[in-house]
Amino acid sequence: MERVHTLAIQATSDPRFIGEVERASGQQISHCYQCGNCSASCAYTYVYDYPANQIMRLVQLGQKDIVLTSKAIWLCAACQACTTRCPCNIDVAKVMESLRVLSRQEKKVSGRDIQLFYDEFLKLVKRFGRVFETGLLPLFGMKAKKPFTDMDLAPRVIRKGKLGLIPHKVKGRKHVEGIFERFEAYCSRREKDKG
Amino acid sequence: MRIGVFVCQCGTNIAGTVDTEAVARRAMEYADVVYATSYVYTCSEPGQQEIQRRIKEMNLQGVVVAACSPRMHEPTFRRAVERAGLNRYMFEMANIREHVSWISTDKEANTRKAMELVHMAVAKLRFNQPLFSSKVPINKRVLIIGAGVAGIQAALDCSDGGLDVVLVEKNPSIGGKMAQLDKTFPTIDCSSCILGPKMVDISQKENVTLHACSEVESVSGYVGNFKVQIRKKATYVNWNACTGCGECVRKCPSRKAPDPFNEHLATARAINIPFPQAIPKKAAINRDYCLHFTKGKCGVCKKICPVNAIDYDMQDELVSEEVGAIIVATGFDLFDHSVYGEYGGGRYPDVISGLQYERILSASGPFGGHIRRPSNGREPRDIVFIACVGSRDASVGRPYCSGVCCMYIAKQAILTRDHLPDSNCYVFYMDIRSPGKNYDEFVRRAQEEYGVQYIRGRVGKIYPRGDRMVVQGADTLLGIQVEVEADLVVLATGVEASAGAGELAEKLRISYDQYGFYMESHPKLRPVETNTAGVFLAGACQGPKDIPASVAQGSAAAAKVQALFARDAIETDPQVALVNERTCVGCLKCIMVCPFGAIQSKTLRDGSIKAEVLASVCQGCGLCNATCPPKAIQLQHATDNQILAELNILCA
Numbered sequence: 001m002e003r004v005h006t007l008a009i010q011a012t013s014d015p016r017f018i019g020e021v022e023r024a025s026g027q028q029i030s031h032c033y034q035c036g037n038c039s040a041s042c043a044y045t046y047v048y049d050y051p052a053n054q055i056m057r058l059v060q061l062g063q064k065d066i067v068l069t070s071k072a073i074w075l076c077a078a079c080q081a082c083t084t085r086c087p088c089n090i091d092v093a094k095v096m097e098s099l100r101v102l103s104r105q106e107k108k109v110s111g112r113d114i115q116l117f118y119d120e121f122l123k124l125v126k127r128f129g130r131v132f133e134t135g136l137l138p139l140f141g142m143k144a145k146k147p148f149t150d151m152d153l154a155p156r157v158i159r160k161g162k163l164g165l166i167p168h169k170v171k172g173r174k175h176v177e178g179i180f181e182r183f184e185a186y187c188s189r190r191e192k193d194k195g
Numbered sequence: 196m197r198i199g200v201f202v203c204q205c206g207t208n209i210a211g212t213v214d215t216e217a218v219a220r221r222a223m224e225y226a227d228v229v230y231a232t233s234y235v236y237t238c239s240e241p242g243q244q245e246i247q248r249r250i251k252e253m254n255l256q257g258v259v260v261a262a263c264s265p266r267m268h269e270p271t272f273r274r275a276v277e278r279a280g281l282n283r284y285m286f287e288m289a290n291i292r293e294h295v296s297w298i299s300t301d302k303e304a305n306t307r308k309a310m311e312l313v314h315m316a317v318a319k320l321r322f323n324q325p326l327f328s329s330k331v332p333i334n335k336r337v338l339i340i341g342a343g344v345a346g347i348q349a350a351l352d353c354s355d356g357g358l359d360v361v362l363v364e365k366n367p368s369i370g371g372k373m374a375q376l377d378k379t380f381p382t383i384d385c386s387s388c389i390l391g392p393k394m395v396d397i398s399q400k401e402n403v404t405l406h407a408c409s410e411v412e413s414v415s416g417y418v419g420n421f422k423v424q425i426r427k428k429a430t431y432v433n434w435n436a437c438t439g440c441g442e443c444v445r446k447c448p449s450r451k452a453p454d455p456f457n458e459h460l461a462t463a464r465a466i467n468i469p470f471p472q473a474i475p476k477k478a479a480i481n482r483d484y485c486l487h488f489t490k491g492k493c494g495v496c497k498k499i500c501p502v503n504a505i506d507y508d509m510q511d512e513l514v515s516e517e518v519g520a521i522i523v524a525t526g527f528d529l530f531d532h533s534v535y536g537e538y539g540g541g542r543y544p545d546v547i548s549g550l551q552y553e554r555i556l557s558a559s560g561p562f563g564g565h566i567r568r569p570s571n572g573r574e575p576r577d578i579v580f581i582a583c584v585g586s587r588d589a590s591v592g593r594p595y596c597s598g599v600c601c602m603y604i605a606k607q608a609i610l611t612r613d614h615l616p617d618s619n620c621y622v623f624y625m626d627i628r629s630p631g632k633n634y635d636e637f638v639r640r641a642q643e644e645y646g647v648q649y650i651r652g653r654v655g656k657i658y659p660r661g662d663r664m665v666v667q668g669a670d671t672l673l674g675i676q677v678e679v680e681a682d683l684v685v686l687a688t689g690v691e692a693s694a695g696a697g698e699l700a701e702k703l704r705i706s707y708d709q710y711g712f713y714m715e716s717h718p719k720l721r722p723v724e725t726n727t728a729g730v731f732l733a734g735a736c737q738g739p740k741d742i743p744a745s746v747a748q749g750s751a752a753a754a755k756v757q758a759l760f761a762r763d764a765i766e767t768d769p770q771v772a773l774v775n776e777r778t779c780v781g782c783l784k785c786i787m788v789c790p791f792g793a794i795q796s797k798t799l800r801d802g803s804i805k806a807e808v809l810a811s812v813c814q815g816c817g818l819c820n821a822t823c824p825p826k827a828i829q830l831q832h833a834t835d836n837q838i839l840a841e842l843n844i845l846c847a
Contacts, residue, residue: 034671035587035625035652035653036652037669039652039671039674039675040654040676041667042676045676046676051669053669053671053674085653085655087583087587087591
């Protein structure tokens with residue numbers, strides 16, 4: 001997303017969006033007084049397009065499009081440093097998490113690769129009960145059309161025993177699969193109700 | 196009884212959602228009501244004259260006004276009926292504004308409720324009796340608790356007004372927090388140079404009795420006649436003899452005693468005089484560190500004292516003082532920044548509080564006024580100030596603004612650049628709050644003239660790198676994270692209520708808010724009064740305040756005391772408990788429940804025992820009334836009959 005230079009606030013603001021975020025996250029967005037402590041504590045501000053406090057500010061201004069298409073919400077590592085330090089007791093990490101959910105629901109995920117990675121990741125979890133790295137990375141690499149990315153790391157990681165050649169056996173993988181199936185059924189029911 | 200009812204419209208405040216005409220019409224149907232009307236502003240001059248005219252014309256014996264809260268205008272209307280010749284207690288008020296018109300828009304329901312409230316007031320009024328207050332003389336001495344700048348100012352103003360002043364200070368010297376400061380904003384004048392003369396004045400006033408190292412133990416009595424017990428803590432030095440020569444301090448071998456005056460940046464001797472300008476300039480022994488008390492030997496101070504003032508056997512002493520008014524000026528404490536784990540939680544010696552930096556800057560401080568790092572004594576080059584530490588932070592339970600930090604860090608940054616021109620000062624702030632005369636100009640000067648770098652954003656964490664500290668914060672104006680390497684970090688620690696404020700409030704029977712600051716009687720119109728008659732507030736004990744505001748409040752509280760003492764006697768409130776001796780069985784349960792010690796027993800000539808209320812001590816709480824088995828003790832103006840009459844209407 002290109003940075004916006006002049007924001008026509010009335011034209012772009014979606015007041016319902018603030019309510020949506022508040023409902024999804026259980027946090028009151030108006031409590032944020034823009035001290036910037038979340039950005040000061042954030043480990044990933046350097047890669048964000050909008051630092052955490054600006055994401056909060058954009059939500060306060062009802063800037064649905066900018067927020068839901070931002071890269072920052074996807075680069076958030078959910079480390080919760082922002083939540084821990086917030087003087088206003090806002091669970092900022094929870095807000096970021098809710099924004100990711102809303103972003104997917106609204107089909108506004110920025111960058112194909114982000115969505116692709118999450119999808120491939122979850123597909124493997126569904127199948128094996130946990131992630132299978134040796135499968136995930138080549139699979140993601142092929143689909144993202146960058147098959148050689150991070151390939152150079154493989155020998156080092158294999159030598160440390162961090163990459164198994166066959167998926168781990170996880171107890172209760174059927175149960176995990178059940179969770180996915182129930183969720184998918186719920187989603188399609190909701191889609192039908194909407195339609 | 197002939198009763199008149201006046202229903203106020205309060206413009207549209209009441210008439211907007213209550214049919215006042217209908218309320219007045221209905222009132223005519225109530226027993227004993229001979230006149231009822233609705234009026235636009237009953238509290239106005241013509242409104243009051245209308246009441247007075249009707250009292251005379253209609254021979255009214257009692258008046259009901261249905262209007263706002265009695266807290267607003269009950270005294271107004273009581274005076275009005277009194278001017279027309281009625282006793283002021285032959286008046287009742289029904290609150291149909293705060294309790295009716297302002298809380299619902301349902302006009303029909305409101306009107307019904309207003310009618311019921313008026314009916315209750317009428318029913319009660321039928322049982323009202325004329326009551327008369329008595330007069331008690333005023334003891335024209337004033338107790339001032341706390342001798343910081345607010346208490347000192349109040350003491351001087353009372354003393355100049357010819358009043359006897361009893362000044363109680365917890366610490367060995369008066370002066371409070373202001374004595375610890377190096378300079379004051381926005382004029383950068385030396386704090387002890389402007390406070391010093393006032394402190395000396397206190398010691399030289401003949402009508403000021405100073406109890407230092409003392410605390411208020413208990414308070415009894417009431418406005419005009421308080422009895423106060425003061426505990427003078429044992430200093431193990433006879434202050435009548437001590438000349439403050441300091442010989443004992445120089446020779447004391449115990450050098451590791453804490454030094455609260457220097458905010459623990461240095462240590463003191465076990466026998467100590469806190470600072471050179473101390474008033475009274477007397478030595479006191481810290482028995483936890485004194486070798487005589489801890490090891491049973493030494494005794495150097497006793498040997499060396501030229502006036503033989505050392506007294507190891509000294510005990511705490513209780514002093515009784517009788518006063519007519521009390522000014523509370525107990526000040527504030529500083530927020531303990533060790534709850535901020537991200538700022539080191541108090542582990543880093545070079546992360547210090549604002550008051551510690553003040554001591555570092557002070558010529559009488561631990562480094563003689565040279566700015567040094569507490570860790571290694573070296574001069575710092577990069578100094579970071581962090582605003583709002585323990586202010587505007589709900590996560591540590593301090594959501595309020597401390598009001599002084601923005602200004603004191605601007606001052607400290609200016610002083611730093613003045614002392615060390617090669618140093619760099621950075622200020623992390625959220626907002627700058629400088630709404631005082633010449634205050635914002637002062638903050639601008641810090642930035643424009645002194646080149647202090649202001650960064651808008653909070654600090655996320657501080658961690659050591661080598662022997663320096665890395666301050667990681669945000670610049671929200673740029674929208675990026677920033678890092679500053681610092682030799683010294685000064686936290687602008689906020690203001691909180693002084694430790695023990697709640698305890699003292701309970702002794703004085705005054706209220707305090709959730710943060711421990713004392714409650715004024717009205718936030719705008721009665722800023723130095725409390726809800727306890729005769730007890731006044733001054734300074735930061737009521738809320739964060741800077742020096743000018745504290746001084747102004749000290750003077751204001753003194754003016755209030757002088758206004759109170761301008762009379763020779765105080766009229767007591769007749770709304771107190773009264774014993775009917777014919778029905779009192781002498782069980783004396785009332786004495787046990789009375790929180791004010793206002794009831795005593797007496798023996799009649801026939802040998803029977805009866806309870807007796809001390810009208811001037813009784814606060815009219817009604818506990819005895821509720822407790823008395825034969826209902827012999829009744830709270831005047833709220834008797835059982837009056838309350839039952841109201842309930843009968845409500846339940847009819």
